[in-house]
Amino acid sequence: MAKPAVQERKERTVEQVSAQRIASLDDEPPLKRKGVEESLATPRTSRSGIPGSSLFRKQFFPNTSSTQWNDWHWQLFHRITTGEQLLRFLEPTESEHQALQRSDWQFPFSVTPYYLSLINLQDPEDPLRKTVIPHIAESIVSDGEALDPLGEDHTSPVPGIVHRYPDRALFLATSFCSVYCRYCTRSRLVGGHTEALEEHWDRALDYLASHTEIRDVIISGGDPLTLSDERLEKLLARFRQMKHIQMLRIGTKVPFVLPQRVTPALVKVLKSYRPLYINIHATHPHELSEEGRQACNRLSDAGIVLGSQTVLLKGVNDSVEVMTDLFHSLLKVRVRPYYLFQCDPIVGSAHFRTTIEDGKAIMDGLRGHTSGLAIPYYVVDTPGGGGKVPVLPDYEVSHDAKGFCLRNYEGKRFMYPDAKPEA
Ligand SMILES: *Cc1c(COP(=O)(O)O)cnc(C)c1O
Numbered sequence: 001m002a003k004p005a006v007q008e009r010k011e012r013t014v015e016q017v018s019a020q021r022i023a024s025l026d027d028e029p030p031l032k033r034k035g036v037e038e039s040l041a042t043p044r045t046s047r048s049g050i051p052g053s054s055l056f057r058k059q060f061f062p063n064t065s066s067t068q069w070n071d072w073h074w075q076l077f078h079r080i081t082t083g084e085q086l087l088r089f090l091e092p093t094e095s096e097h098q099a100l101q102r103s104d105w106q107f108p109f110s111v112t113p114y115y116l117s118l119i120n121l122q123d124p125e126d127p128l129r130k131t132v133i134p135h136i137a138e139s140i141v142s143d144g145e146a147l148d149p150l151g152e153d154h155t156s157p158v159p160g161i162v163h164r165y166p167d168r169a170l171f172l173a174t175s176f177c178s179v180y181c182r183y184c185t186r187s188r189l190v191g192g193h194t195e196a197l198e199e200h201w202d203r204a205l206d207y208l209a210s211h212t213e214i215r216d217v218i219i220s221g222g223d224p225l226t227l228s229d230e231r232l233e234k235l236l237a238r239f240r241q242m243k244h245i246q247m248l249r250i251g252t253k254v255p256f257v258l259p260q261r262v263t264p265a266l267v268k269v270l271k272s273y274r275p276l277y278i279n280i281h282a283t284h285p286h287e288l289s290e291e292g293r294q295a296c297n298r299l300s301d302a303g304i305v306l307g308s309q310t311v312l313l314k315g316v317n318d319s320v321e322v323m324t325d326l327f328h329s330l331l332k333v334r335v336r337p338y339y340l341f342q343c344d345p346i347v348g349s350a351h352f353r354t355t356i357e358d359g360k361a362i363m364d365g366l367r368g369h370t371s372g373l374a375i376p377y378y379v380v381d382t383p384g385g386g387g388k389v390p391v392l393p394d395y396e397v398s399h400d401a402k403g404f405c406l407r408n409y410e411g412k413r414f415m416y417p418d419a420k421p422e423a
Pocket residue numbers: 162163164165168169170218388
């Protein structure tokens with residue numbers, strides 16, 4: 001049967017668009033072969049100004065040009081999403097192997113070739129590796145864990161909206177991410193194993209339009225910056241029509257997992273919807289590669305205000321040294337550390353969670369020791385839907401009629417002659 005001459009232009013998923021666009025560029029990474037193992041121990045050059053990813057590309061995608069590699073569609077099309085594909089790049093540990101073998105896995109696995117290039121493939125303890133490669137510990141359900149620990153589903157008046165605070169709300173724009181973080185707080189929603197959130201846009205937008213008390217919308221997901229420029233522009237334009245919405249925020253990890261996505265065309269779209277705040281999910285200083293830093297700078301240059309959100313993760317970034325390095329590296333590219341989150345108790349997250357005391361000790365190692373600008377709020381997003389609560393090291397030693405006794409960063413005590421309360 002002949003196709004109609006003019007087909008209705010349907011919305012397509014990012015994956016369909018990418019598949020189509022990339023079909024002609026396709027090439028497969030070579031199978032793991034003898035001799036490759038030795039050269040795997042390539043020095044980490046990503047911080048010396050040379051893109052570390054170019055060595056990786058030459059090794060695993062020898063027929064891929066840097067133009068292809070730097071095309072975000074290419075990166076999406078070549079995502080590594082199965083254990084079998086991963087074998088081409090690294091030798092899984094026993095715990096990773098067990099996790100990758102499971103077919104009943106409910107939380108999908110996906111990593112871009114670019115993000116894999118930031119990982120030292122020979123090191124089972126590589127910090128970024130632990131955040132994206134499945135581990136069998138994810139199948140252990142510990143006390144207090146839940147699929148929806150923040151009770152977001154209870155504060156969701158319509159699908160795709162979380163409205164917990166008086167003047168601001170989350171808009172979940174998509175359930176797709178280019179890379180799935182193993183500790184994801186929305187693992188119940190992302191990855192497309194529930195119906196696509198995109199289908200709910202109209203109802204969600206109607207909700208925001210009719211709730212004029214909302215002046216701040218946080219566009220989250222999934223990763224909103226994986227939407228096409230056209231879809232994103234359409235969405236931003238809808239928000240602009242709502243006069244009560246004074247500002248928009250986007251929560252994304254794109255600058256660090258798919259920096260190629262931050263194209264001049266995307267930046268142009270974003271620039272025209274200022275005031276726009278982008279909070280970038282940042283995990284570890286290894287993410288601040290040449291490409292990652294350039295992506296941040298392009299956004300900042302366009303007048304978009306950048307902040308970071310980091311999840312405290314055991315064995316990944318749970319030290320004063322790593323956190324200081326991360327926050328300094330972010331400030332150098334004009335990203336202001338905003339939140340450090342205690343890891344949410346999602347199902348299978350025990351191996352990632354530190355104690356809150358550990359978190360407080362890290363905060364204690366920052367305040368006073370480095371720029372206040374390098375210090376985010378450490379918050380616990382309270383299970384059950386109470387929202388974010390800041391947690392501080394104990395700086396207040398005591399207070400009485402004479403005043404407040406405070407401890408400084410060196411552990412010395414100082415009295416502040418507090419005003420007397422009015423009778
Ligand atoms: C984190 C969050 C916000 C934004 O909180 P801020 O403290 O304003 O950054 C809004 N709504 C929900 C449901 C959230 O989880």
